Amino acid sequence: MKTTIAEVSKFVGEEVTIGAWLQNKRSSGKIAFLQLRDGTGFMQGVAVKAELGDDKFQQAKGLTQESSLYVTGVIVEDSRSSFGYEMQVSNFEIIQEAKDYPITPKEHGTEFLMDHRHLWLRSRKQHAVMKIRNEIIRATYEFFNQNGYVKVDAPILTGSSAEGTTELFHTKYFDEDAYLSQSGQLYMEAAAMALGKVFSFGPTFRAEKSKTRRHLIEFWMIEPEMAFMDHNDSLEVQEQYVSHVVQSVLENCKLDLEALDRDTSVLEKIKAPFPRISYDDAVQLLKEKGFNDIEWGEDFGAPHETAIAESYDKPVFITNYPAEIKAFYMKPDPERPEVVLCADLIAPEGYGEIIGGSQRIDDLELMRQRYEEHDLTGEAYKWYLQLREYGTVPHSGFGLGLERTVAWISGVEHVRETIPFPRLLNRLYP
Structure with missing residues (x-):
């Protein structure tokens, strides 16, 4: 089932696929936290090594900022985030791996941001x-x-x-x-x-x-x-x-x-x-x-x-x-x-x-x-x-x-x- 981040509240407990970009990520041992955006909203995807397997998990850890993906997983409620939901990732497909995205999480000057x-x-x-x-x-x-x-x-x-x-x-x-x-x-x-x-x-x-x-x-x-x-x-x-x-x-x-x-x-x-x-x-x-x-x-x-x-x-x-x-x-x-x-x-x-x-x-x-x-x-x-x-x-x-x-x-x-x-x-x- 394909859906969007804005619509995930309708699919709690179900497995869905979302086309998204990777805004950011962080990993902690055997878990990678993928910050996803799809134009309709922002949501976290949780990738667990035990669920994905070694190769897929290493691939998840290596994803670059603004790479485009199809991400599949089960939607669960998440009371810790203001959005209220996250995805337990079961699989993903890379559409394009972005290289050297110019706007990083660090501070940038106004003229640089306006040029981009x-x-x-x-x-x-x-x-x-x-x-x-x-x-x-x-x-x-x-x-x-x-x-x-x-x-x-x-x-x-x-x-x-x-x-x-x-x-x-x-x-x-x-x-x-x-x-x-x-x-x-x-x-x-x-x-x-x-x-x-x-x-x-x-x-x-x-x-x-x-x-x-x-x-x-x-x-x-x-x-x-x-x-x-x-x-x-x-x-x-x-x-x-x-x-x-x-x-x-x-x-x-x-x-x-x-x-x-x-x-x-x-x-x-x-x-x-x-x-x-x-x-x-x-x-x-x-x-x-x-x-x-x-x-x-x-x-x-x-x-x-x-x-x-x-x-x-x-x-x-x-x-x-x-x-x-x-x-x-x-x-x-x-x-x-x-x-x-x-x-x-x-x-x-x-x-x-x-x-x-x-x-x-x-x-x-x-x-x-x-x-x-x-x-x-x-x-x-x-x-x-x-x-x-x-x-x-x-x-x-x-x-x-x-x-x-x-x-x-x-x-x-x-x-x-x-x-x-x-x-x-x-x-x-x-």
Whole structure:
């Protein structure tokens, strides 16, 4: 009977065969302990000389790291391991004997590991981060599907910028200029006018020359957009969504969180509602914390966000930023037009902004004014203006950065470990 490590609990007391790689091994006299992995999980195989015979046992003791095998044996319960099961090996077949595997159990430098990312992914902790990433994606689809959203795929090649910045990757689209998308938001607004509640999930690109632990050149965004919803409605969706994702990881990734030594007690507190602080109050809080150089009208950097987050044990919304430092499409507060109806969601523990969202401008004349102020009067934005011309409605949306969210929930320091093959300022390999 062939099975996988993830399924062995169904076969206690039975003999099964698993295709696996040898992660590590140790031997003690007449017993060899084989640390096996098969992609679905990690498990110990116990090879006993008396059961295997001299030749096979010597072969087991000589197995090299990352050799591939078919391993056969009886599954037994093992209360000493967090996994709870092990295999009593009765036979194995070598598929390929690996030679001189470059990533050994010793310490390696970050650049070495990044150069060998295609192999580093096999390690226990990197495997755990990828499993948590997968669970966040699964829970994302679950949340939006259960709440009546339609997934719409935004284009990756665009003729314009969503944020009005110059930090774009330029390419030629036959005889036209084109850019790699930095956001699917504008297209999601169009889709929301057709389908009500939508979300996109795809890669985005920022040509920022940044080397911080929070930045990638290529990253993935979840971007919902909702017709007939105001800013407060959107904040409620955001906190419910993030709560759902965190609780799903806690429920379904226990072994992975344990492999990462993640303190799950801090994650157990992540349940809606989340605290909210206005930009005005955040500036005052920062001054009280010693950031005397911060002035109203300035954007917050990573140290500011971390200092604000330290006052809370849940993610915190910073609301109503000055219009001057936010995107052209954000709706001004009717009571105070110098600020916009927006919020950034700041994760605890120094992980920074994981969501940016706002209510969008729905007034045609105001959007025309914004076009002139931001020099967006060309043909590239004509279609976006028409969304306000034909049946405009209040609508709101947000974008969640997947990799920062994975980093926060996993507890890993740098976002480069939260995507299979990271693209960084000086890294396009492997």
